[in-house]
Amino acid sequence: MTTTSAVDVTPALRRYADLADDEMQRLLPVDGSLEYLVAPVRDYPERPGKGIRPALCLATCEAFGGVAADALPSAGALELLHNAFLIHDDVEDHSDMRRGGPALHRRYGMELAVNAGDALALAAMGGPRHNVGRLGPRLAGRVFDEFDFMARHTVDGQATDIGWRLDNRLDLTPVDYLHLIMRKTCWYTTILPLRLGALIGSAGTADLDPMIDFGFHLGAAFQIRDDILNLTGDTGRYGKEPLGDVREGKRTLILVHLLTAVEGAEQEWLAGFLGSQREARAADDVEKVFELMRRHGSIAFAGAMARGIAHAAREAFDVAFAGVPESAARRFVAAMIPYMVERPS
Amino acid sequence: MTTTSAVDVTPALRRYADLADDEMQRLLPVDGSLEYLVAPVRDYPERPGKGIRPALCLATCEAFGGVAADALPSAGALELLHNAFLIHDDVEDHSDMRRGGPALHRRYGMELAVNAGDALALAAMGGPRHNVGRLGPRLAGRVFDEFDFMARHTVDGQATDIGWRLDNRLDLTPVDYLHLIMRKTCWYTTILPLRLGALIGSAGTADLDPMIDFGFHLGAAFQIRDDILNLTGDTGRYGKEPLGDVREGKRTLILVHLLTAVEGAEQEWLAGFLGSQREARAADDVEKVFELMRRHGSIAFAGAMARGIAHAAREAFDVAFAGVPESAARRFVAAMIPYMVERPS
Numbered sequence: 241m242t243t244t245s246a247v248d249v250t251p252a253l254r255r256y257a258d259l260a261d262d263e264m265q266r267l268l269p270v271d272g273s274l275e276y277l278v279a280p281v282r283d284y285p286e287r288p289g290k291g292i293r294p295a296l297c298l299a300t301c302e303a304f305g306g307v308a309a310d311a312l313p314s315a316g317a318l319e320l321l322h323n324a325f326l327i328h329d330d331v332e333d334h335s336d337m338r339r340g341g342p343a344l345h346r347r348y349g350m351e352l353a354v355n356a357g358d359a360l361a362l363a364a365m366g367g368p369r370h371n372v373g374r375l376g377p378r379l380a381g382r383v384f385d386e387f388d389f390m391a392r393h394t395v396d397g398q399a400t401d402i403g404w405r406l407d408n409r410l411d412l413t414p415v416d417y418l419h420l421i422m423r424k425t426c427w428y429t430t431i432l433p434l435r436l437g438a439l440i441g442s443a444g445t446a447d448l449d450p451m452i453d454f455g456f457h458l459g460a461a462f463q464i465r466d467d468i469l470n471l472t473g474d475t476g477r478y479g480k481e482p483l484g485d486v487r488e489g490k491r492t493l494i495l496v497h498l499l500t501a502v503e504g505a506e507q508e509w510l511a512g513f514l515g516s517q518r519e520a521r522a523a524d525d526v527e528k529v530f531e532l533m534r535r536h537g538s539i540a541f542a543g544a545m546a547r548g549i550a551h552a553a554r555e556a557f558d559v560a561f562a563g564v565p566e567s568a569a570r571r572f573v574a575a576m577i578p579y580m581v582e583r584p585s
Numbered sequence: 586m587t588t589t590s591a592v593d594v595t596p597a598l599r600r601y602a603d604l605a606d607d608e609m610q611r612l613l614p615v616d617g618s619l620e621y622l623v624a625p626v627r628d629y630p631e632r633p634g635k636g637i638r639p640a641l642c643l644a645t646c647e648a649f650g651g652v653a654a655d656a657l658p659s660a661g662a663l664e665l666l667h668n669a670f671l672i673h674d675d676v677e678d679h680s681d682m683r684r685g686g687p688a689l690h691r692r693y694g695m696e697l698a699v700n701a702g703d704a705l706a707l708a709a710m711g712g713p714r715h716n717v718g719r720l721g722p723r724l725a726g727r728v729f730d731e732f733d734f735m736a737r738h739t740v741d742g743q744a745t746d747i748g749w750r751l752d753n754r755l756d757l758t759p760v761d762y763l764h765l766i767m768r769k770t771c772w773y774t775t776i777l778p779l780r781l782g783a784l785i786g787s788a789g790t791a792d793l794d795p796m797i798d799f800g801f802h803l804g805a806a807f808q809i810r811d812d813i814l815n816l817t818g819d820t821g822r823y824g825k826e827p828l829g830d831v832r833e834g835k836r837t838l839i840l841v842h843l844l845t846a847v848e849g850a851e852q853e854w855l856a857g858f859l860g861s862q863r864e865a866r867a868a869d870d871v872e873k874v875f876e877l878m879r880r881h882g883s884i885a886f887a888g889a890m891a892r893g894i895a896h897a898a899r900e901a902f903d904v905a906f907a908g909v910p911e912s913a914a915r916r917f918v919a920a921m922i923p924y925m926v927e928r929p930s
Contacts, residue, residue, distance in 0.1 A: 272741030272768075276748030328703060332696040351677040351747045354699055358673060359740035361703060365710035366733035369726060377722040381714060388711035395704035396617030402696045403621030423617075 247575035252568070256298045256315075257291020259308060263316025264294075264323075267363045280348045280356035284323045287339035287479075290583075292462070293318045293433045296576065300437025302569035303561065304446055310374060311440045314383055317367030318433055324360035325394070325428070327353055332402055333488050334518060340479040365391075379444050383436060390432040397424025404491045408515050410499055414545070417496045418460060426459030434458075434560070434573075450560035457553035461580040464546040467492035469585065471530060471539060477585035486529045487521055489514045493545065497538040498529075506532065546581045553577045592920035597913070601643045601660075602636020604653060608661025609668075612708045625693045625701035629668045632684035632824075635928075637807070638663045638778045641921065645782025647914035648906065649791055655719060656785045659728055662712030663778060669705035670739070670773070672698055677747055678833050679863060685824040710736075724789050728781060735777040742769025749836045753860050755844055759890070762841045763805060771804030779803075779905070779918075795905035802898035806925040809891040812837035814930065816875060816884060822930035831874045832866055834859045838890065839883045843874075846881040891926045898922045 269281050294315035301311035308315075329335070330343040331353055337343055345353035368387055371380035401424050404412065434455045438446040469478050470485040471494065485492050502510050510532065513525055533539050554577050564570055614626050639660035646656035653660075674680070675688040676698055682688060690698035713732055716725035746769050749757065779800045783791040814823050815830040816839065830837050847855050855877065858870055878884050899922050909915055 269737050269740065271737065273745050273748060276744035277741045280744070328699055332699055349747075349751060350695075351751070352744060354673055354677055355740055355743050355747060358702075358706060359737075359744075361706060362710060362736035362740065363733070365707060366729065366736065369729035369733070372717070372722050372726055372729075377717050377725075380722075381717050384711065384714035384717075388708070388714070391707035391711065392614050392616060392704075395614065395700055395707065396622045398700050399621035399625070399697060399704075400618050402694075402700060403618060406694060406696070 247571060249572060249575045249579045252299070252572045253291060253295050253579075256295035256308070257289070257319075259298060259312065260291060260294030260315040260319050261285075263312045263367075264319045267316055267320050267367050269359050269363055276352060277356070277359060280344060280352050281359045283341075283344055283347065283356075284326055284338065285320070285360075287341060289319070289322075289339065290585075291319065292576070293322055293429055296430060296573065297433035297437045299569040299572045300434050301441035302437075303564050303567055303573060304438045304441025306437075306441030306443070311437055313367055313370040313374070314387075314436045314440065315433075317364045317387070318428070318436075320360055320364035320367065321428065324357045324364055325398075327357035327360065329398070331357070332398070333484075333490065335484055335488075336481040337484070338480060340476070375440065379440065382439060382444065386432060386435055386439065390427045393423045393427040397421070397427070400424070401491070405489050408489075408511075409491065410511055410514065412491055412496050412499065414493060414496055417491065417493050420491070421460055421463045422456055425463040426456050429462060430459035431455030438560075450556065454553060454556035454560040457549050457556050458577060458580060461546050461550045461553055461577070464493050464542050464549065465581050465583060467494055468539060468542055468546070469583075471533065473585065479585065483526050483530055486533075487526050488518065493542045494533050494538045495529075497541045498533050498536055501536040501538065502532065550577050550581045553580075592916060594917060594920045594924045597644070597917045598636060598640050598924075601640035601653075602634070602664075604643060604657060605636060605639030605660040605664050606630075608657045608712075609664045612661055612665050612712050614704050614708055621697060622701070622704060625689060625697050626704045628689055628692065628701075629671055629683065630665070630705075632686060634664070634667075634684065635930075636664065637921070638667055638774055641775060641918065642778035642782045644914040644917045645779050646786035647782075648909050648912055648918060649783045649786025651782075651786030651788070656782055658712055658715040658719070659732075659781045659785065660778075662709045662732070663773070663781075665705055665709035665712065666773065669702045669709055670743075672702035672705065674743070676702070677743070678829075678835065680829055680833075681826040682829070683825060685821070720785065724785070727784060727789065731777060731780055731784070735772045738768045738772040742766070742772070745769070746836070750834050753834075753856075754836065755856055755859065757836055757841045757844065759838060759841055762836065762838050765836070766805055766808045767801055770808040771801050774807060775804035776800030783905075795901065799898060799901035799905040802894050802901050803922060803925060806891050806895045806898055806922070809838050809887050809894065810926050810928060812839055813884060813887055813891070814928075816878065818930065824930065828871050828875055831878075832871050833863060838887045839878050840874075842883040842886045843878050843881055846883065847877065851877065888926075895922050895926045898925075 264285060270278055272278060297315045297318060298308040298311050302308055326338060327344050330338055331345050331350055335343045336346060368383050371383050397420055400420055431452055434451040435448045438448055438451055557574055561570060609630060615623055617623060642660045642663060643653040643656050647653055671683060672689045675683055676690050676695055680688045681691060713728050716728050742765055745765055776797055779796040780793045783793055783796060902919055906915060
């Protein structure tokens with residue numbers, strides 16, 4: 241058992257993502273006001289994304305004996321919904337950048353950005369209806385239920401992520417953090433794609449429960465890596481403003497660790513920083529938080545935790561894919577585990 | 586043919602709305618963070634609404650020979666989606682009040698309000714999946730398509746409504762306005778409810794095309810009345826901040842009329858007011874716009890137009906419901922026409 245990447249996942253990731261991109265384009269709202277609706281809704285989907293969600297869905301479908309085409313409506317809807325979430329996340333997080341360009345609300349204003357996010361979310365939730373003819377009403381009904389269940393977790397996680405900042409919570413632990421990202425990130429990024437792939441690929445016969453454990457660890461590794469990249473990533477590749485999470489006071493694993501590590505005057509200063517108005521936070525102070533994170537080993541802690549979680553993900557993969565025969569698709573999913581913690585962007 | 590209300594629609598409206606409310610409650614997200622998710626998503630649905638959308642859907646279903654229960658999943662989803670739209674509309678319009686209380690973002694902050702709107706929209710779009718078992722995959726598929734089609738119109742209308750303000754458009758005519766509200770308001774408020782009711786009530790045999798004409802006129806009468814109530818309504822009953830549309834520079838029919846009516850110094854002053862930052866608009870100036878609207882007959886113009894459109898709605902109703910036998914449900918839908926222009930809130 242190893243989590244070191246033996247396989248370069250990028251070509252297959254690109255291939256799966258391109259398939260889903262075509263499907264996503266078909267769902268995109270294209271009629272209506274060019275300047276106020278069509279341009280804003282096309283903006284994020286046209287910026288290059290990684291395509292992790294549709295790729296996991298399509299590959300798992302193939303690994304479980306299905307053909308990717310059967311999972312395409314779901315994969316396209318997943319990627320579109322991801323774009324919708326990104327737009328509203330960026331509004332809610334007051335982010336400046338996304339995928340190397342200005343955040344949508346910086347380009348079009350908050351009002352049109354919120355509306356564009358709605359447009360993409362509504363179009364995405366309409367996507368699974370194309371399953372009814374292809375998969376039959378019973379299996380399509382289960383796909384609908386999966387989307388609904390996921391959405392409820394995601395908005396709850398997002399609500400908690402926002403609420404912790406609004407209430408300036410300083411008493412959080414890494415366990416709180418993992419509980420948060422389970423809902424905020426893992427359900428829609430990994431658990432749902434895996435469950436849909438297995439459900440459709442097996443024509444409804446696979447046990448989907450083990451996908452929760454595997455998807456949780458896989459998605460947690462992804463999210464922790466994301467937290468680290470926000471601090472140390474190459475801005476050109478990572479595509480978001482550096483230290484944006486720190487400025488926003490986002491309760492990342494690194495900040496949660498730092499909150500448990502600081503004492504005395506440092507603790508007081510950090511609480512003061514996090515209690516200040518976001519707009520009032522100086523660049524120097526943001527840098528100082530970053531320095532504290534370095535000095536207290538918070539970034540190293542997060543890196544070690546991501547690697548540990550990736551190990552656990554590999555064990556959970558072996559359970560979830562136990563009866564699944566060797567195939568390129570199965571190898572791809574396995575190779576996504578080290579990719580999550582090693583990816584440069 | 587008359588548009589004077591002979592029937593008091595309120596008892597039946599309440600009865601239909603209560604039915605849909607139970608269904609809506611079943612769709613509401615109730616698991617998760619009480620303070621950050623559950624309380625915000627419950628807030629608007631618990632404030633008393635009129636229930637126009639579900640009532641039109643359920644009554645039309647009955648009028649076309651169906652039972653209300655068959656249209657309930659659709660009616661509940663419609664009302665939930667309406668609540669989702671209200672939350673984001675209020676954020677996008679920077680509104681202060683809704684249904685007699687503070688707008689959701691004034692109570693919970695913009696971030697949690699945007700997320701709560703997402704939660705309701707996603708839950709609403711999951712609602713129609715409950716039709717598959719009840720209506721069969723073919724009819725349920727048509728309902729899905731109707732929801733998807735409506736959503737695309739609504740976000741486009743909303744985008745244009747926002748964009749006109751962002752670009753401070755001063756060259757608009759009543760025709761532009763009608764084209765806008767067709768998309769922004771009529772599709773989800775009247776056209777879709779009527780089409781779904783006829784579709785489900787007739788088990789897929791009714792011609793839905795005439796519902797576009799009827800729904801457009803019915804919804805336009807509703808929206809113009811809404812524009813007027815924002816200016817002249819009893820705040821206690823209307824439930825929004827008085828003159829909120831004026832302060833926001835919303836291109837209501839009344840403002841569009843005024844823009845065509847003013848000349849010289851008044852025209853310049855009005856253009857200056859609408860070109861100023863929203864936060865910089867003084868209460869006195871808002872009052873002055875209102876006085877201009879009075880003096881130039883803009884409010885009277887809108888009232889006359891609403892009544893004319895209600896007459897056209899009655900003619901369109903006679904076409905759309907031509908083959909539909911007399912019934913309490915049919916009479917209720919007809920009585921909704923004068924209600925739209927006479928309602929006090």
